[in-house]
Amino acid sequence: MRASEEGERAAALGDALARARAATSRGAVVDDRSDQPLSVSAAMALAKGALEGVAVRLVGEVSEVSNKPGYKAVYFTVKDKSAALPCMMWNNRFRAAGVPLRVGQLVELAGQFTLFAPKGRMNFDVVSLKLAGEGDLRLKVAELARKLEAEGLMDAARKRPLPIYPDVVGLVTSPRGAAVHDVLRTLRRRFPLARVLLAGVAVEGAAAPAGIMEGMRQVVAAGAEVVLVVRGGGSFEDLMTFSDERLARTIARCPVPVVTGIGHEPDTTIADMVADVRASTPTAAAEAVSPARESLERHFSARARTLAACAGRAVERAGADVRRCATRPLFCDAQTVFAAEAQTLDMMGDRLSRALPANLERDRGLVVRQRERLARVMPAAVEREGARMARCRERLVACGGSIVPRFSQQAAVGAARLHDLSPLAVIARGYAVARTAAGTVVKSVEDVTAGDTVDVSVTDGVLNCRVERTRRVDTETVEWEDAV
Incomplete structure (x- = not known):
């Protein structure tokens, strides 16, 4: 606590004591005038009036808290090294302060002294409450811890x-x-x-x-x-x-x-x-x-012992396997590998040598019988198939005679139409066809110029001609004159 704050608080307490003495003196004057002793209620009222005029701010450690449901106020005690002070704070003020009181907290209080006359008890009526010094910081830290814990950051x-x-x-x-x-x-x-x-x-x-x-x-x-x-x-x-x-x-x-x-x-x-x-x-x-280096050494030593034991057991197992394999007949006599197969081959060869002559004789007799049967059946089958082929030939000839004339007529009609459309027929009627040296048919005077050579096809040959000049004819006028 700073010296200036201590001085301010000492001055406030001095003023309060001075006011209390003045009130007590006034009470004594009243006593002297009436010459009667005060009742307990009057004395408590006198003390209450003197105390309620003392308003101070103080700092103390919470030693006990009583905040029971149904109470109108919260009751607690603050203390320091040499004194303790009972306090009370109405619930509306306590909730507004927002400080969850716990034993051991250092708090700063502001309020005034009051006296509960029915019990003769003095209380400090707290108007404002807040954590003092480190306590305020601890409250903020606790609130942040609850917030982060709710978000799962401390999970x-x-x-x-x-x-x-x-x-x-x-x-x-x-x-x-x-x-x-x-x-x-x-x-x-x-x-x-x-x-x-x-x-x-x-x-x-x-x-x-x-x-x-x-x-x-x-x-x-x-x-x-x-x-x-x-x-x-x-x-x-x-x-x-x-x-x-x-x-x-x-x-x-x-x-x-x-x-x-x-x-x-x-x-x-x-x-x-x-x-x-x-x-x-x-x-x-x-x-x-x-x-730790010591733990690493112990760990590596244990692992080395384990590895050596595992390797030794593996070598022992491998040696036992080799010894077992060495005692097998396969590695003692290589002929035993193929003994069973060789005996099977001998047995099969013997059976085959006995079975082949009998099977060949049986198959030879079967071939002779099939030849004789084929010799009996073949002439009748050939004659039957020849008759069937003769009948099919007659049917084919009959059908072909009726089909050919119809297609012959269609071919004749098509040939006549092709002849009518042939450019050779047009030339035979007295017309000619002019072609350029490239073989393109000349359809207009614009297709050639003076000096070009053209081939003119007529009925019995081709005329090689040179264009001396060109002359355009008005086809519309010619057609109209022909119509007249």
């Missing part, structure tokens, strides 16, 4: 396992603190094969969360398989950097596992809650991502 199923033997470890911390030396010393002692990517950032101040997030992005982009976010011890206010919401979401979205080692064993931040692994100290964070 254990979301957190990823750490790599057993990381080749590259990212370290995000202050380059001037003791934490960086603790981590590097631990990694060098336990797992010197790991390569450390250090991002030196500020771990306190308003810009510290942004710097830590950028450091995480840089080490991940450089190939870190796991990221350590660490810092040494400090007050709760010093560690508030690691309770930043943006930093917490960045840790939750990090593509590689994140291990935090912030402060000491009892310190817990939002970053610890959302990280994949929370270590109590920076040294413990380094130990979490690195196997």
